Amino acid sequence: MSTHYTTPAVSVDIVLLTLKNQSLHVALHQRQQDPFSGALALPGGYIHTEEDTDLEATAKRVLQQKTGLTPRYLEQLRCFAGPVRDPRGWSVAISYVALIPLEALEQSGNGIFHFFAVDALPALAFDHAAQIQSAVQRVRNKSSYSTLPCWLLPEAFTLTELQRTYEQIFGETLSRGTFRSRLGIKVSDVAPGEAADDAQLLIATDAMKGGAQRPARLFKVNQLGLFRRAWW
Amino acid sequence: MSTHYTTPAVSVDIVLLTLKNQSLHVALHQRQQDPFSGALALPGGYIHTEEDTDLEATAKRVLQQKTGLTPRYLEQLRCFAGPVRDPRGWSVAISYVALIPLEALEQSGNGIFHFFAVDALPALAFDHAAQIQSAVQRVRNKSSYSTLPCWLLPEAFTLTELQRTYEQIFGETLSRGTFRSRLGIKVSDVAPGEAADDAQLLIATDAMKGGAQRPARLFKVNQLGLFRRAWW
DNA sequence: GTAATAGTGTCTGTAAGACATTATTTA
DNA sequence: TAAATAATGTCTTACAGACACTATTAC
Known part of the structure; x- marks a missing residue:
């Protein structure tokens, strides 16, 4: 030394x-x-x-x-x-x-x-x-290229809540369709409670979140996952 | 303390x-x-x-x-x-x-x-x-998304030399047309020795590098610049 | 029914990637 | 002329982004 x-x-x-x-x-x-x-x-x-x-x-x-x-x-x-x-x-x-x-x-x-x-x-x-x-x-x-914002939310969250989180981080709004296709998620296709592979960003739970409207599927984050392409 | x-x-x-x-x-x-x-x-x-x-x-x-x-x-x-x-x-x-x-x-x-x-x-x-x-x-x-590899080369280099550098870093080959469009460079358009703006990745010099074939334009790096999209 | 939000489908523009073609030099 | 590399153009596919449409709940 x-x-x-x-x-x-x-x-x-x-x-x-x-x-x-x-x-x-x-x-x-x-x-x-x-x-x-x-x-x-x-x-x-x-x-x-x-x-x-x-x-x-x-x-x-x-x-x-x-x-x-x-x-x-x-x-x-x-x-x-x-x-x-x-x-x-x-x-x-x-x-x-x-x-x-x-x-x-x-x-x-x-x-x-x-x-x-x-x-x-x-x-x-x-x-x-x-x-x-x-x-x-x-x-x-x-x-801009990962599921990092999931960790600013409670363990289970809806896709809309996650989208709001991204929007609040960037200070600008996103298109819903684009957001969901970036995540690679079609809610009607997902099977609750399973992680098909490591590339899967989110895991669907079997719970829903209801309000005064159609209930939304709740998701959990699988791991810190990357999108195919960056966002900017 | x-x-x-x-x-x-x-x-x-x-x-x-x-x-x-x-x-x-x-x-x-x-x-x-x-x-x-x-x-x-x-x-x-x-x-x-x-x-x-x-x-x-x-x-x-x-x-x-x-x-x-x-x-x-x-x-x-x-x-x-x-x-x-x-x-x-x-x-x-x-x-x-x-x-x-x-x-x-x-x-x-x-x-x-x-x-x-x-x-x-x-x-x-x-x-x-x-x-x-x-x-x-x-x-x-x-x-994969910036001009970082330029600093592994001497100050002036040809586009082909730069492409080889990227290929050696990644261990795989690239298409020449794609590489040049990612850089946003059409050699016949560039004016030597000027930096139009900060978004410009490379600066053309007025020198050429010749061999037993058509000579190639020599470039310098402008600054650590980012591509529009990532590469993967 | 209305209101509200969830979720999906379609269209357009842009760019990546593959590949073919033209250009310019030396020998 | 041939050989070699420089430089560009074309075509296809993939995806971001905008927007419209359908679905399911509460009231």
Whole structure:
């Protein structure tokens, strides 16, 4: 190991995203300590080398401690590092993106976080604004060719609810026929409760969601699946 | 800062890729020190907090020291971390992908590195095999929808040379007509030496490359540009 | 019946991919 | 002339996107 060079501080920050009021929101809390005491910041923490088996474990532990929840989706974003992002000196932050449905957060009864629309952020501590921007870009991009948005919904959802989710992520509306053909789904053909193969994006359940109109089939996500072609 | 938890060691590793013998090759050197003394490994180094302005600067400095070169393309891949990847304990490696034409490496007369085909790797130190696999996946994926492969060629190249580069990255051949329409280029229409707009992927030079046949127009890359649709 | 949303079918434009054809050089 | 590669055009298929139509519930 290097001897005559200072080791930079290493931490993990989490961009926890959810859908609220028809748009992407990020979870922020008010810092209680310096630096940036009083400022809004992302949840984050240090690696506990005795217990954390990898960085994902660190991220999960931090979220568990602060929300009591495990996110439905968790993915490493990238490292942010340098001498100026933290006034205490050279630091490395490994940034994670987490997705969770708003219902889960509300049921946890957690009062630490406030949610802010990602397209209208207040001033933030450290380089957290850049981390959020980068995370949103990743989510929007990955949503354009995959089933990523499923993890912003509860486990079972209707196709229309899923379409609304895509629309809220992109901020624009889609054609229903196009949306369903991209998913490769004809509701009348699907057999509930089976996953034919890995290429199948969604799994039909045997439950329906009714309202004051024709009931809709409920689906679950099979896995993080890719569309044939990208969307743009 | 955390007090009663050990700070993990932080380093930067570089997956330096080039094209050799019709396929992607990675630069490896033989380690002189423990751990893994004698084993093949990626170039890497520690952060110098006094001089490095960010992680990209660290990566560039390490490459400069070991090859005397600045790569044509450099991008952060992701972090690899955990208690077992380095026998000395919990460590964090930030992995970078670098692209460079083989000619540049050969001209530098550097003797440290050996090049290995990425699809037939020997045993490697640390988790470097996983880093390489991840880097190759990133390069293949990004090549399917962008001008990334241009940075594996010298500054000026013909369209056929570029097509061969794509083919060598993917390991399969392409149709020439399709390739050119994806690039949006009709050679007879282009005006040398101008960049009409940012959407223009390549810039025509006024030079031609001749052989025992009709000479071909030489092009330069404009910027990292995206195709309209992905390729798969 | 109406209102409301679920689900499907049809048409059009664009682009990928295969392949044939023309163009321009050297020998 | 032949050989070799550059460059372009044509045809087919596939899919995104728009939009219209039918289906099934509550009231």
